[in-house]
Amino acid sequence: MFIEILNKIKEYNRIIIHRHIRPDGDCMGSQMGLKYLLKNSFPEKEVYAVGDELPEYLKELGEVDIISDEYYKDALVIVVDTANESRICDGRWQTGKYIIKIDHHDDSPEFGDLWYVDETSPACSSIIVRMIKAWGNEVKMCEKAGYALYFGIVTDTGRFRYRGLTSEVLNNAGYLLDLGVDVDTLYNKLYIDDVATLKLQGYVLNNFKTTPNGVAYIYFSKKIIEKFGVTKDEAANLVNSISTIKGYPVWCAFIEQGLPKPENLAKGELDPSKEIRVRLRSRGVTINGVASRYRGGGHLQACGATIYSKKEMKLLLEELDLLVKQYKEEHPDAL
Ligand SMILES: [Mn+2]
Incomplete structure (x- = not known):
């Protein structure tokens, strides 16, 4: 399945990544992590992350790209961390040429042309890491993507506390740490109160x-x-x-x-x-x-x-x- 997804990514020159409405750390982590990874691996491709206004604590992960409707015509759309079509932020996702869904919610219905759902994973960001590992040398991981994905895993697992935590999730977090993710900075920013x-x-x-x-x-x-x-x-x-x-x-x-x-x-x-x-x-x-x-x-x-x-x-x-x-x-x- 992951190879099929990679083949589609290779096939398209323009990739638009969607997330869910009312964004949280995991959908942003998945979206931005994937965007930075693809930008780093395929510099010749256009990669966009779309969605509405972000709450303050998510802004450090990256900016929302503003793109015209035209862009969708020949684009690959990837929807992350979103169970239902009605929760996808920005309805233009349906106008993409090929649509892939990657999610971890329970009762996550099938939509698009290709989907990968693992409802046992406590964070979609961890699924993205699983996928990146499966892609191996075909892609080039970077610290910036690692930071976003680590952010997603930390927030959706409540700092590695919630049910559903597995050795794989911890290994995935470890893999991100090895890229040089600055956990001190991440925790300081994430858990500061006004x-x-x-x-x-x-x-x-x-x-x-x-x-x-x-x-x-x-x-x-x-x-x-x-x-x-x-x-x-x-x-x-x-x-x-x-x-x-x-x-x-x-x-x-x-x-x-x-x-x-x-x-x-x-x-x-x-x-x-x-x-x-x-x-x-x-x-x-x-x-x-x-x-x-x-x-x-x-x-x-x-x-x-x-x-x-x-x-x-x-x-x-x-x-x-x-x-x-x-x-x-x-x-x-x-x-
Ligand atoms: Mn999630």
Whole structure:
């Protein structure tokens, strides 16, 4: 399979790499890692990484390329770290001449002309490294690509902590280290907090709520987000502030999006001004089924959803609470 992918890369002069919307470290690491690798290996080829605006912490990995629609006509498109077509950033991917998908999500449907999905890999960036190793001397790896891929592995495995970590992932990280990746710089940049976020973390620790059987959650109203002067993403990222509470194996954050109310809303259409994003996390409990019932999905124990009322929030929490109850009955030793 990897050789087939390489042959396609060799065949095309223009390669456009896509990632998912609302970018994270792993999709950016995969995208930029692949871009730098291909640029370094095939200097005569045009390689672009497209997508929308990046959050501050991802900007050091590279810039988003602005390209015209024309470019797609004879291009190879590679989509990384994205399960569903609807989550691919920039809809022009479909207009590429040949489309390859590389992903690690559960229930990742087939799309494009060629796909490689390994849902057991905890990071797409680690799959990219697996592929680079398989390509051997056919490509020329560089430190810049290594940095991006290491960034992806570190963020999607929670610094090598989450389930799904294997010796292969650690070996892949080791391979990147040998390229001279400066881990000190990477960790310093990645895990530095600003005052506003830390103050909001204090708010989370003082104000999270719980359900009877073991779901901890925090609600970020638009007002609170504004009061603390953080972005919605920064607030959402604080979900893991409540990840280590004994007896609460499921935790989540609700983030009011504060979007403007549209002028004409068709009957039965969802009102974006009511939108509340949900980040769900767990230890052991499979929760992505619940997420998919509320317009979302993702990994078994890390996923997202979107709801439109406090009533939906109540229902979602009840479903999660029931899952925890069942989980604790089956796992009396659960923490
Ligand atoms: Mn990922």
